Amino acid sequence: MAKRMFLAGAALIACSTLVPNAPGSEAKRIWTLDDQLAVPEVRALAIAADGKNAAYVVHIAERESDHTVAVLRRVDLANGATRELLRARWVDQLSRIPGTADWSARIDKGDGVQLYRIGPTGAATPIVVHTATAIFGDSEGAVFPGYGHAPLRTGVRAHSWSPDGRRLFYVVVDAVPTSKAIRYDSRVTVERARRRSPGQAKASIYLREPDGTDILLGTRPQSDLTTFFDRSHVRWKKGEVQYDLMEVGADGQQRVVTMAWAFAGRKAQVLDPKVERVYWLLPGPRGGRLSSQGNGDTRDLVETLAGGKLQNYGRFDFAVGDGRAVGGFRSRDGKRSIAGTRTIDNPRFGLAVVENNGVRTIRGEHSLNHCDFVPSLDRGACIAQGQAAPPTVVAVDVGTGQIRRVAPVSPVHDGIEPLKIEPRTWVNRHGYTATGYVVWPRGYKKGQRYPAILVTHGTDADDRFANRENQWEYPIQLFAERGYVVLLVNDPSSRQNAEIRAVYDAWINETKDLPPETLRQLIWLNGVASYEDAVKELIDVGVIDAARVGIAGYSRGSQMVNVTMTNSHVFQAASSGDGGYLEPAFYADVAGSYDAVFGGPPTDPAALVHYRRLSPSLRANHVCGAILQQVAAPFIPSIDFHTALRKAGVPAQLSLYPGDDAASDETHIFHIPSNRSAAMQENIAWFDYWLLGKRDAGSPFADRYALWDKMGAAAPRCDAPEGEPRG
Numbered sequence: 001m002a003k004r005m006f007l008a009g010a011a012l013i014a015c016s017t018l019v020p021n022a023p024g025s026e027a028k029r030i031w032t033l034d035d036q037l038a039v040p041e042v043r044a045l046a047i048a049a050d051g052k053n054a055a056y057v058v059h060i061a062e063r064e065s066d067h068t069v070a071v072l073r074r075v076d077l078a079n080g081a082t083r084e085l086l087r088a089r090w091v092d093q094l095s096r097i098p099g100t101a102d103w104s105a106r107i108d109k110g111d112g113v114q115l116y117r118i119g120p121t122g123a124a125t126p127i128v129v130h131t132a133t134a135i136f137g138d139s140e141g142a143v144f145p146g147y148g149h150a151p152l153r154t155g156v157r158a159h160s161w162s163p164d165g166r167r168l169f170y171v172v173v174d175a176v177p178t179s180k181a182i183r184y185d186s187r188v189t190v191e192r193a194r195r196r197s198p199g200q201a202k203a204s205i206y207l208r209e210p211d212g213t214d215i216l217l218g219t220r221p222q223s224d225l226t227t228f229f230d231r232s233h234v235r236w237k238k239g240e241v242q243y244d245l246m247e248v249g250a251d252g253q254q255r256v257v258t259m260a261w262a263f264a265g266r267k268a269q270v271l272d273p274k275v276e277r278v279y280w281l282l283p284g285p286r287g288g289r290l291s292s293q294g295n296g297d298t299r300d301l302v303e304t305l306a307g308g309k310l311q312n313y314g315r316f317d318f319a320v321g322d323g324r325a326v327g328g329f330r331s332r333d334g335k336r337s338i339a340g341t342r343t344i345d346n347p348r349f350g351l352a353v354v355e356n357n358g359v360r361t362i363r364g365e366h367s368l369n370h371c372d373f374v375p376s377l378d379r380g381a382c383i384a385q386g387q388a389a390p391p392t393v394v395a396v397d398v399g400t401g402q403i404r405r406v407a408p409v410s411p412v413h414d415g416i417e418p419l420k421i422e423p424r425t426w427v428n429r430h431g432y433t434a435t436g437y438v439v440w441p442r443g444y445k446k447g448q449r450y451p452a453i454l455v456t457h458g459t460d461a462d463d464r465f466a467n468r469e470n471q472w473e474y475p476i477q478l479f480a481e482r483g484y485v486v487l488l489v490n491d492p493s494s495r496q497n498a499e500i501r502a503v504y505d506a507w508i509n510e511t512k513d514l515p516p517e518t519l520r521q522l523i524w525l526n527g528v529a530s531y532e533d534a535v536k537e538l539i540d541v542g543v544i545d546a547a548r549v550g551i552a553g554y555s556r557g558s559q560m561v562n563v564t565m566t567n568s569h570v571f572q573a574a575s576s577g578d579g580g581y582l583e584p585a586f587y588a589d590v591a592g593s594y595d596a597v598f599g600g601p602p603t604d605p606a607a608l609v610h611y612r613r614l615s616p617s618l619r620a621n622h623v624c625g626a627i628l629q630q631v632a633a634p635f636i637p638s639i640d641f642h643t644a645l646r647k648a649g650v651p652a653q654l655s656l657y658p659g660d661d662a663a664s665d666e667t668h669i670f671h672i673p674s675n676r677s678a679a680m681q682e683n684i685a686w687f688d689y690w691l692l693g694k695r696d697a698g699s700p701f702a703d704r705y706a707l708w709d710k711m712g713a714a715a716p717r718c719d720a721p722e723g724e725p726r727g
Helices: 002-008 010-014 033-037 225-229 476-481 498-508 516-540 556-565 584-589 591-598 605-614 616-622 636-647 673-692 702-714
Strands: 041-047 053-062 067-076 082-088 090-096 103-108 113-118 124-128 134-136 152-154 156-161 168-176 200-208 214-221 234-237 240-248 254-262 267-272 289-293 299-304 310-316 318-320 328-330 336-343 349-355 358-362 367-373 379-386 389-397 402-408 421-427 433-439 450-455 485-489 544-554 573-577 626-631 652-656
Touching: 033 476, 033 673, 041 090, 041 379, 053 090, 053 673, 067 090, 082 090, 082 103, 090 156, 103 156, 113 152, 113 156, 124 156, 124 168, 134 168, 156 225, 156 234, 200 225, 225 240, 289 318, 299 318, 299 349, 310 358, 318 349, 336 367, 367 389, 379 402, 421 516, 433 476, 433 516, 450 476, 450 516, 450 673, 476 485, 476 673, 485 516, 498 516, 498 591, 516 544, 516 556, 516 591, 516 605, 544 556, 544 673, 556 573, 556 616, 556 626, 573 673, 584 591, 584 636, 591 605, 605 616, 616 636, 626 636, 626 673, 626 702, 636 652, 652 673, 652 702, 673 702
Parallel strands: 041 367, 349 367, 450 485, 450 544, 544 573, 573 626, 626 652
Antiparallel strands: 041 053, 053 067, 067 082, 090 103, 103 113, 113 124, 134 152, 156 168, 168 200, 200 214, 234 240, 240 254, 254 267, 289 299, 299 310, 318 336, 328 336, 336 349, 349 358, 367 379, 379 389, 389 402, 421 433, 433 485
C-alpha cells in the first residue's frame, strides 16, 4: 500500500513552480514533495589533521531503491570541491585517526556494521570485522528498537582512538541464542504488547595495543545501556583509558560507574562508583568539565575541577551540554577548550571558546552543528544551517571567529526560494515562555486570514533546516506553500524557574516528591496554554482564521497533541504521530514514570482520579476535532485512544505504516522513503479535508473521503463550553 501511494504522488513530486526573481538573477522555485523527501540529514563531520579538507556523512532518501542510504563525502576546505567517497547502507561514528591522514567509521557494506579505515581517496579497509549476529532496529530478534534506521546487523558497536592514534578502544556485540526454557516474571512482562520476542546480546570491550594485540577488558550484559548506547563514555588519560559502565545496585536501580584501565599494569579498577550521565563530557581549559548551571534566560558557565571546586566563567545567554549541540574539544596544549552552545531565546547553535582569561563566542548567521577542529583548535569546519537555510560546509577561524562558506551539502535545496520564517517567544497566560517559529505562507497578504497548523515536538524547534526531529512527516514547508500559517512551538522551558524545574526533575527521576496534579498543570496543561495563546495572538491581529486551526506532533509531540485535543476547543483537526504515553494500558511498561505522573497504577482508586483528569482515552468525549494517528507499530496505547475516540463519535483514523518485511516494523522516525512520502501526503489530505473542506481527486488518500464524510456527519455537536464534555 505504501509503495502504491509513493508512486501515486509522482505527479506532485515532479511538479515544480518557478518564483520570479529580480531582473538578471536566476529564478528560484517553490518546495515540492520531492524536496521534502530529499532533505539531507548530516550525521557527522571530521576534519583532517592538517585542516585542508574534511569528510562528512549525510543520510539521504533514495526513491529508486526505497531505502535511506548513507553517503560519505570529502570536501576541500580551500576551494569547496566535493567528492563522494562511498555509499552504503549505514555510516556513522566518523572520526579522524590521530597521526594519519585517514578517517575511521562504522560502515555496513553488506556484512553488517563493521569498523573501517577510510583513506583520502575513499578506499575503505577493515580495522575490526566481527561476525554480525546482533540486530539493532524494530525487527524480529532485535536487541534494541531503532529510532530512525532500518534494522541493522551489527558487529562493531562503538570505537574510540587514543590521542596519539596508537591505541583503539572498541566494543563488539554478539547475539545470545534464544533460550527454549520457560521464561518467568520480568522475562515475560518485557514482551508485553510485542508481536515478536526481542533478541538478547552481550557486549565485549576490547583495547587494541600499539603492537596490534587485542586485550579483552570485559563482557557486559544487555542491561548495560551505557556500553550499548552511550556516545561519550570513553576518556583517554595519561597512562590509562577511562570508560563508563552501567550496573544494577542492590536496590534494583541502575547506576553509572567509571572504570580505569592502566596500560602498564593491564588491570581495570573502579575509579568512580557513581557519575552523572551527560550527553557530552565537555573538557575545560583547567582540566575539569564544563557545564551550564542555573535557571532563567541566562546560565552560569562553570568548570568543575578535581575535588569539586568550581570555576565560574560568568553568565551567558546560552547553555552547553545539549545533546544536539557540538561536543567538547580541548587543545593539545590544554590552553583552550571549545564547547557547543544553544542559545536560550531563538534557539540557535554556536560555539563557546573557553580560555583561562575568559570566554568568547563564535556565532554565525545560522546554527553551527557537527563541528570538528584540528588538534591545536585554531581552525575547524562545521555544518551551518538555519530554518530557511540548507546545510552548508563552512570553515571556522577560531582566532578571529570568522566563518567562511565552503560548499553546499544539497545544491537542489539551494535552488528553492526561501520561505519567510520568523523566530518567536510566546508568554502564556500563566507567565511561562515558549520559543519557536512562525512559517509564513508564500505570498502572504496582510489583512487576509489564513488556516494554520501548529507543530510541536518537545524542544526541537530551533534554527536547523527542515529538521525531522522537529517536524517528522509533517511537511511544514509544503503546508506553507499551500497557504497555511505554520507555528513551530516548543514546550515551555523546564529551566526557566525553580518551580517548573522541580516538576520535570520529579517526572524524569520518577519520584513522588510532588503531587500528580502539580505535574499535570505545569507540564501538560501549561503546554496546552502555550499552544492556545500562540494561536490566539495571531487570531487577534487578523492573521489566523479561528475556524481553521490544526495541530500535529509525534512522540512527545503526540503526547501533547492528544492532551491538547482532550482539553482544548481551539483545534479543529489533529495529526498525532507514533505516541501513546499517558494511556492507562501503558502502566506496566513505564510504572516508575506513571507513579510520578499519576500517583500509582490505574487499579489504585486514589490514582485513578488523576488518570481520568489526564489520560486522553478517558477524556475522549471532550474532543472537538478530527484526530489522525500515524503509527510505526500497533501498540496498545495508540489503539486504546483510537477506540475511545470512535466510541465517543469523534472522527478518527489510525494508520499503521509497514516495515521492510513481515518480520519488522517501521521505525519511530520513519526510514522507508515510500512510507515517508505516503505519511506526508496523508497529513496534507487530512488537514486539507478537515480544515479547508478540500478534496484532491489525485491524492493517494482520495478513497478515504467517503469514510471521512460519514464520520463528520455522525459526529456530535461540539458547542459545549470550554472544558466540558461534548455531546
